[in-house]
Amino acid sequence: MNDERDEVIDRAARVLSAMPPAKPGAVARVLMAVRANQARPLPFWRRMARGIDETSVSAKAASLLVAASLLVGFFARGTVDGSVAPFGGVSGAEVALQPVANGSAENRPVPVAMAFDLANAKSVSVVGDFNGWDPSATPMQRVGRDGPWSATVFARPGRHTYAYMVDGATLVTDPRAPRARSTDFGGDASVMMVRTP
Amino acid sequence: MIREHVSDFDPTLPIRAKHGDEQAFIRIVEFYYPRCLRFARNMLGGEQDAEEAVQDAFVRVHDSFPRFREDARFDPWLFRILANRCRTLMARNRRHRSLIEYGDIPLTASAEQEIGADWAEEVRVVLDSLPPEQREAFLLRHVEDLSYEDISAMTGAGLSALRMRVKRACDALRARLTEAIQNER
Numbered sequence: 001m002n003d004e005r006d007e008v009i010d011r012a013a014r015v016l017s018a019m020p021p022a023k024p025g026a027v028a029r030v031l032m033a034v035r036a037n038q039a040r041p042l043p044f045w046r047r048m049a050r051g052i053d054e055t056s057v058s059a060k061a062a063s064l065l066v067a068a069s070l071l072v073g074f075f076a077r078g079t080v081d082g083s084v085a086p087f088g089g090v091s092g093a094e095v096a097l098q099p100v101a102n103g104s105a106e107n108r109p110v111p112v113a114m115a116f117d118l119a120n121a122k123s124v125s126v127v128g129d130f131n132g133w134d135p136s137a138t139p140m141q142r143v144g145r146d147g148p149w150s151a152t153v154f155a156r157p158g159r160h161t162y163a164y165m166v167d168g169a170t171l172v173t174d175p176r177a178p179r180a181r182s183t184d185f186g187g188d189a190s191v192m193m194v195r196t197p
Numbered sequence: 198m199i200r201e202h203v204s205d206f207d208p209t210l211p212i213r214a215k216h217g218d219e220q221a222f223i224r225i226v227e228f229y230y231p232r233c234l235r236f237a238r239n240m241l242g243g244e245q246d247a248e249e250a251v252q253d254a255f256v257r258v259h260d261s262f263p264r265f266r267e268d269a270r271f272d273p274w275l276f277r278i279l280a281n282r283c284r285t286l287m288a289r290n291r292r293h294r295s296l297i298e299y300g301d302i303p304l305t306a307s308a309e310q311e312i313g314a315d316w317a318e319e320v321r322v323v324l325d326s327l328p329p330e331q332r333e334a335f336l337l338r339h340v341e342d343l344s345y346e347d348i349s350a351m352t353g354a355g356l357s358a359l360r361m362r363v364k365r366a367c368d369a370l371r372a373r374l375t376e377a378i379q380n381e382r
Contacts (some may be wrong), residue, residue, distance in 0.1 A: 004364055006371070008374050008378065012323075012324075013340055016320065016321075023346055030230065038259075132362045154238075170252065171252075
């Protein structure tokens, strides 16, 4: 245990043993990255590597999902016109998307303009409880050559937690938004309140 | 110091996390994050790189839990994954900036660095100047307090090679830091 150790090495080891201060929300960001990674589709070879039992369960789940999607699509067909809310925020009345499960106008998803300034990023997406923390669900577009990243998300009125996925690997909280404990991860995330239109 | 930290850890957490207990995984991250960040910062130097390495390591730990052997010790398994992430980041950074070549340790620092240099900063300067293999072996042995057997299992290096890496790291630290201690007195 004490091989090679003397006063100098002991002092050096003590300096290096000091725990660095972690930034607020660091653990939460790790947990969000784990969750986001889980939400990513597995590459083909990893899907194949999983056992036959699991594949059969996944196939059943996929079949149910497809059937559910077809049903939802059938009932929602007449109410969705495909319009997209422009950046900058619009009133909920302009959203054509109708919730199937809850017909209340107060509970319709509302477009929320998101903007995030990070000049060095190659890609940014919004992840939050409104899109299942899926990094591929809401990619952001850069405004101009060096402008901020922007996207519009649809969220029901109420309180939502979210973060930004940068370069597909790093989760960053919104510096302009308050933080709170996320029920998804037990750690910190950015918080926004969406008002009823 | 490290031993006291480890004694607080519930050894059933990795097994529970392996079987899908998300709360157990959260507690593992909360418990090990500071220690992992310390190792990554000592290895990589930069705070941002260290945070990235730790985050990537925990994502891989979560992915790899089904392959974690329940009779294995968790620390070496976690640090093997983290050390791999640090090596990957070092390789990536090497493409962007030149590093000190393997085996080359600066023998003398400039007068400005020596006079009045802060002890902790001096330690980090010397540590950064070590070849990555020596730095890694020294940190795992003398800061993370892992046994040579554990480090060997983690890195794939033989015991004698590891002892030599640690010895060379200690020699370099001793040579540079003894002078700094004398200047303090």
